[in-house]
Amino acid sequence: MPITNSRVIPLTCSGHTRPVVDLQFSSMDSDNNYLLISACKDGNPMLRDGRTGDWIGTFLGHKGAVWSARLNKKSDRAVTASADFSARVWDTFSGEELYKFEHQHIVRACDFSSDSSRVLTGGLEKKLRIFDLYRPESAPLEATGHEGTIKSVAWDDSRQTMLSAGDDDCIRVWDIRTMQQVQKLDQGTSVTSMVTSADGNYLTSTAGTGAYFWDTRAGYTLANQHTLEHSASTISLHPDQTKFVAGSGTDLWVRIYDFKTGEELEVYKGHHGPIWTVSYSPDGELYATGSEDGTIRLWKTNPTKPYGLWQNC
Template sequence: MAADIPKVVPLTCHGHSRPVTHLSFSSTVEDEQYYFISSCKGVRSQIPEITAFTNKPQIITQCFVMALRETGLVHSLATKVPYGKPDSRQMPPSQQQQQPISQRECLHTLQHAHIVRSVAFPIQANPQVLATGGAEKKLRIFDLTRGGSSSTPPTPSASSATTENGVSSYEIGAGVHNGTIKSIVWNQDYNVVTTAAEDRKVRWWDLRSRHPIVELGVDGPIGSCELNNLATRPNDSGILTVAAGKSVYLYDGVQPGRLLKKVDFDYDVASAAVNSESGRLVTGSANDTWARVYDLNTNEELEVQKGHHGPIWSVSFSPDGKLYGTGSEDGTIKLWKACREPYGLWR
């Protein structure tokens, strides 16, 4: 029961000046260190922001805010970044604090004709390829190697590619999406990508054939679509969590389209995340400011977290499952303790 976890004050992360649309945690890097990154909405007179945080040496230390200057607004993002090399472009954010944003080199500029709503890197390899989608209604795969030297096959085929600024891109499933692509998830199988769109369809794509493997409809507008990143159990395939209408759909993280469970609520669900190890489901609503915690097995409501001043558009668990973050319309991120033992600044 969540009641076994003593109530503590959440940690509030400031820094964004507009509503937070998405937040995502990295995997554990080293020495139990991880990062999370967030993005916010932009307006015509304001460039959207991305803010990164790290949990070391304290739970949260704001590291940098990076302005996006590509065509269109990025409403979603991925955290797979190339750490480990001495090049400053590939250092963890904590080592980049002293370097002015203006001096950081832009590695790639990927042009889009309209708003970019989601980006995704593959899970298995270094980020040599990138998937994007948005108001163009196009799922596009970009080859970031430029020379094609990636150890992982960067694209489904070398034919029908377009090249701009040295970066090749491929469209997957031209004309299939009938609405803005709101979310992209790269599956554990490198050749499978999942999209969730405003046409209320979740699609699993085979990058080799460029056709959907499975296409499933949901009962309402899609709010979020996330693959939980907990892999503490050897045989854990992961759970793809889709918040749509007044329901949360839980799909197998490996087998495309296999529905594990559907949970119905009496409110519109804007975001959802699961911790399969602790058996917890957290939701955010489009109609209020609360984060609700449920038992994943019994659907019992265990806790209601209050503190935001706007709807919660994004929910995500840390890689160790000991906290979860919520991003809100109020422009803040709150981190909520999800473990019994002392942790981070809650010691």
């Protein structure tokens, strides 16, 4: 039976005024600290201390909902994708907007290349674009082929590929050098999330009630698949790859599953609305959840171990 513990109290990060739809932790720095960025329908992406959830700053400028937010590897830049038909790149130290890339429709997803020189976007235009930050005024590279809204994008520079997924029931793999599709991973229904694991060895995705784990080292082959009790809006794989956290658009509970067996290990209640986004911290000591209720909550992976602001546990 899964552990259900109502006494587990997460840290609640307030500040957003509408549903939180995307979260990402940064890599750890030399002092083992890290950041957390959030995207929200209130149009105000926020940056926080990843360990404590303390607010650092808000990136101001978007005129519509922000659907996606990502940090580069050095955490000195952020990119956001918005319903105001733009993707924007920000300086995370000053909060200054560095670049604004105009689109013809809502931008739903964005990501940095590993060297931070390029930005990948996708959205309701059903088109992928790559913007060169060294030549921001130049026309972007484009790739077409999706038949529905693109809701997730990711770089895989080590394999010279980029990935995209959305409403046309599949993940598409593209060769960055030719901008041509080289692989298609069928999901059977709309893909609600897609991210790469911390070490890059897995591509994780959700579609319907399914949680999928694709081995990137073996040509994006399906390494594991689990059918969950509720529809899966989002999953995140723990850095040690023993378990994963899942959220649902039809359920208010945070659920932890065994990676190998799919057994439900833990169940926690805290949010007052569906959970749209989850992410493990780079050290695996906590995970963040973002909800329709407008809050971000931070949960300890080990409820009995002191960590961050939970020093008295």
